[in-house]
Amino acid sequence: MPAEFATGKDSRSTDWIAADYCDDTLLLWAMRGDDVCAQLTLKASAGTEDNLRDLSDAAQKLLPEVPDAPIFVAGHPALHQSVPAQVAKPSGQPAKVDGRAIYRLDGLVQTAPVGRMDCAANRIAGFLSLNPNWDGVVCLPGATTHWVLISANEVVSFQSFLSVAMHRHLAPVLGKSAPSDLSSTADQQAFVDAMETALSRPEALAARLAELQADEQMPDSVRDARLWGLLLGAELAAARPYWLGQNVALIAPAEIEPAYMRALAHQGIPVTQTDAARMANAGLVAAWRAAGT
Numbered sequence: 001m002p003a004e005f006a007t008g009k010d011s012r013s014t015d016w017i018a019a020d021y022c023d024d025t026l027l028l029w030a031m032r033g034d035d036v037c038a039q040l041t042l043k044a045s046a047g048t049e050d051n052l053r054d055l056s057d058a059a060q061k062l063l064p065e066v067p068d069a070p071i072f073v074a075g076h077p078a079l080h081q082s083v084p085a086q087v088a089k090p091s092g093q094p095a096k097v098d099g100r101a102i103y104r105l106d107g108l109v110q111t112a113p114v115g116r117m118d119c120a121a122n123r124i125a126g127f128l129s130l131n132p133n134w135d136g137v138v139c140l141p142g143a144t145t146h147w148v149l150i151s152a153n154e155v156v157s158f159q160s161f162l163s164v165a166m167h168r169h170l171a172p173v174l175g176k177s178a179p180s181d182l183s184s185t186a187d188q189q190a191f192v193d194a195m196e197t198a199l200s201r202p203e204a205l206a207a208r209l210a211e212l213q214a215d216e217q218m219p220d221s222v223r224d225a226r227l228w229g230l231l232l233g234a235e236l237a238a239a240r241p242y243w244l245g246q247n248v249a250l251i252a253p254a255e256i257e258p259a260y261m262r263a264l265a266h267q268g269i270p271v272t273q274t275d276a277a278r279m280a281n282a283g284l285v286a287a288w289r290a291a292g293t
Contacts, residue, residue, distance in 0.1 A: 014032055014033045015030070015031070015032055015063065015065075015066045015069045016031050016069050016070045016071070016072065016288060017029070017030060017031065017059040017062065017063060017069055017070070017071040017072070018031050018071075018072055018281055018284035018285065018288070019055060019058075019059070019071055019072065019073040019074070019076075019284070020073070020074045020075055020119060020122065020277075020280040020281070020284065021044065021073065021074065021075030021076050021118075021119055022074075022075050022118075022119035022120075022142065022280070023119075023142050023143045023253075024043060024044065024143075025041065025042070025043060025044070026041070026042045026043070026044040026055075026058065027039070027040075027041055027277060027280060027281075028040040028041075028042070028058055028059060028062050029281055029284075030062050030063040030069075031285070031288070034285050034289075036281065038062055038063070040058065040061070040062045042058060044058075051076065052076075052095055052097050052102055053097055053098075055071060055073060055076070055097075055102065056071065056097040056098060056100050056102065059071050059100070067098075067099075067100070068099050068100050068101075069100070070094070070100065070101040070102070070103065071100065071101070071102045071103065072090070072103045072105065072284045072287050072288050072291070073102060073103070073104055073105065073284075074105045074118075074119050074121070074122030074123075074280065074283060074284060074287075075118045075119030075122070076104050076118075077091060077104055077105060077106055077107035077118055077121075078091035078092070078095070078104040078106070079091040079092070079104075079106050079107070080106060080107040080108055080109040080116065081106050081107070081108055081109070082108075082109055082110070082111070083108055083109070083110050083154075083155050083156065083157060083158065084154045084155060084156045084157070085106075085108060085154060085155055086125075086153060086154055086155075087106075087108065087121045087122070087124045087125040087128070087154075087155055087283075089105065089106050089287065089290065090103040090104065090105055090106070090287055090290070090291050091103075091104050091105065091106050103287070103291060105121070105122050105125075105283075105284075105287055106121065107121050108121045108155055108158070110157065110158060113159060113160075115146075115158055115159070115160045116160075117144075117146055117148075117155075117158060117160070119142075119280070120140040120142065120144075120146050120148075120251075121155070122280060122283035122284065122287075123140060123251050123276060123279040123280050123283055124138055124140070124148060124150070124155065124251075124279075124283070125282075125283035125286055125287070126278070126279035126280060126281065126282030126283030126284070126285075126286065127249060127251060127274060127279050127282070127283075128150070128153055129282050129283065129285070129286040130279075130282055131249075132153070133152075133153065134150065134247070134249070135150060135151050135152070135247065136149075136150060136246050136247030136248060136249065137149055137150065137242045137243055137246045137247065137248050137249070138150055138248075138249045138250075138251060139243075139248060139249070139250050139251070139252070139260065139264075140251045140252070141163075141164055141250075141252040141253070141256045141257075141260050142164060142252075142253065142256070143162075143164060143165050144160050144161070144162060144164075144165070145160065145161045145162075145163055145164055145235070146158050146159070146160050146161075147159045147160075147161075147239045147242040147243070148242075149242060149246075159238070159239055159242060161235045161238070161239070163231040163232060163234070163235045164256060166231055167227060167228060167231055170209065170227060171224065171227060173213070174209070174212045174213045174223060174227065175212075175213060175216065175223065179221075179224055180221040180222070180224040180225040180228070181258055182225060182228070182258050182259060182262050184221065186219070186221075186222055186225075187221050187222060187224075187225040188225070188262070190222045190225040190226045190229065191225040191226065191228055191229040191259075191262060191263075192229065192266055193226070193229065194208070194225070194226040194227075194228075194229025194230045194233065195229035195230070195232060195233035195236075195263060195266060196233065197229075197230065197233065198229065198230045198231070198232075198233025198234040198237065199233045199234075199236060199237050202233070202234045202237045202238070205230060205231075205234050208230050209227075209230065212226055212227060212230075228259045228263075229263075232259060232260065232263040233263070236263060236264075236267060243264075243267070243269055247270070247272070248264065248269050248270065248271050248272070249271070249272040249273075249274060250264070250271050250272065250273055250274065251274050251276050251279050252276060253276050254276075257273070261273070
């Protein structure tokens with residue numbers, strides 16, 4: 001915990017909580033203005049309205065000196081805006097829990113193709129706050145991965161995929177598997193070969209997955225590398241209209257980033273790498289500034 005938080009009436013309003021629900025993880029930052037003073041990471045689920053009290057309790061643990069510090073939270077949206085739209089605006093009036101204001105940032109929805117975006121919308125807002133007037137495509141891997149077309153500081157459209165969720169579910173189904181960081185030559189070659197297979201014949205994905213399950217002689221890390229290659233090859237084949245000829249920014253958790261970076265590099269796509277937690281915090285800061293609390 002940093003130096004004492006202000007408790008006087010004038011300075012109190014600069015103390016607030018930034019919160020980000022994403023893929024069953026809750027990131028909390030105690031903020032003074034734009035500056036991070038303390039951080040807490042918890043396993044949690046955004047869930048429903050009942051979780052707002054849990055969120056307030058977590059904020060109280062992080063910043064007990066200011067029990068009514070407002071919370072700005074992404075990934076627990078009260079509303080979803082339809083695209084095209086600017087991202088991660090607070091949803092109307094804040095909820096109130098024990099006298100604490102909780103501002104929930106809007107998510108995004110799309111009708112064709114049908115899609116919904118929650119915490120990713122805030123991370124896009126963070127990226128755009130640090131890179132104003134940036135046009136191109138943002139790729140946000142996670143339990144649901146989103147490829148998002150950005151123009152004039154708005155989300156124009158997006159396409160979503162369950163590749164990461166499929167990897168998590170399929171890895172144990174396919175037999176013994178050791179997570180691969182794609183650092184070895186054998187794993188890299190297995191990844192590229194599988195990716196090329198899926199890019200050229202995405203309709204054969206299920207058959208290639210069955211082959212992975214049947215091959216008991218395959219080293220565990222190679223099996224994982226091939227699984228990543230098949231899934232991301234199929235994803236890139238479907239997402240081609242988004243990345244072809246575009247500037248691409250990648251906002252990915254550290255454990256997923258190597259696979260996506262290698263897949264994008266294999267296609268010769270220039271990529272701007274970012275830190276996912278930093279983008280989440282920057283988006284919340286932008287929302288706090290806009291609210292003028």
